[in-house]
Amino acid sequence: METAPTPSGSRGEWLRLLKIFAVGRRPKRTLARIIVLAVTCYLVFGFALLPVRVTGISMEPTYHNGSINFSNRLVFLWREPRRGDVVTIRYGGIHVMLMKRVIGLPGETVAFVHGRVFINGNLLEEPYMKERSHWNVPAVKLGADDYFVVGDNRTMRWQDHEFGKVSRERIIGKALL
């Protein structure tokens, strides 16, 4: 014999479904999953892949003002920064950082002549550059722990662009995207 569900029975069914939707069939397991997920997110996005929002135009056209990226802090545990890497550089901490491209490696001499970059006197090919500049910057000799970083947007005056020698300990991570 079949009976139609009573209004109160229907409400009970809805509450049961809502409970399953909210906390799952096994609430303890759901709680454990939530804790694991929260800890994983905290570790990943707090230490390994730092979310960053690009502000300013110094990395145009590669990265636009307002775009979102991640700073991969793990990559430089295994290797040192390479030429062409886009890296994040700390100020007093990691909440606000600079984003620049590495063009000079330790021990090298970097110079800008009519917008072209010369490393130890040899012209550096920069395929990521869309517009040439007219920068003339005297040669800078890098120490054993120094890298030379610069933005991709060289259309602005070099006096208005933050670039130059940076010590290795300030380089936090590599842009992921």
Place this chain on the structure above:
Amino acid sequence: MRTFVRVAAGLLLVAAGLWVWRTFFPSPEAVIHQRLEKLARNASFSAGEGTVARAISAQRVPGFFAPQVDVILDFPGRPKHTFADRERVAEAAMASRQGMGLSVKFPDINVVVNGDRKSATADVTLQARLAEDKEDIIQELQITFQKTNDDWLITRVQSVRPLTLQ
């Protein structure tokens, strides 16, 4: 289940105890951290703030500095500012109130207290914006503190450039 509840309650109790201890007996690092945050709040003002409110907050700024303080601010693309005493800091704080608005934040504060427990150095990131500007001024500052009469006062502020051409 009972064991779980007991452990959780114990952990909560320990956390509450730590919180109470830190609130009533803050470490020098925490005190300096709080002072810098208070300084940022007092240095900031908005366009909607009245003249009196602006003057009151500006007058609080010198109180964070020692009478003899060296302030050397050299921001890219801006004129260099050097102050040698607290009176100049007060004048600069009042002069800044003539603008449309100023927002000052220290998103990163790293404090190292020296072994004598009487002096400390803070590496901070300054994030400031004048109301009339489109972009933030971002600069690293090295701030030296000296403990005087149970108060941590700023004795030196120097801007640090992470990138150099020298």
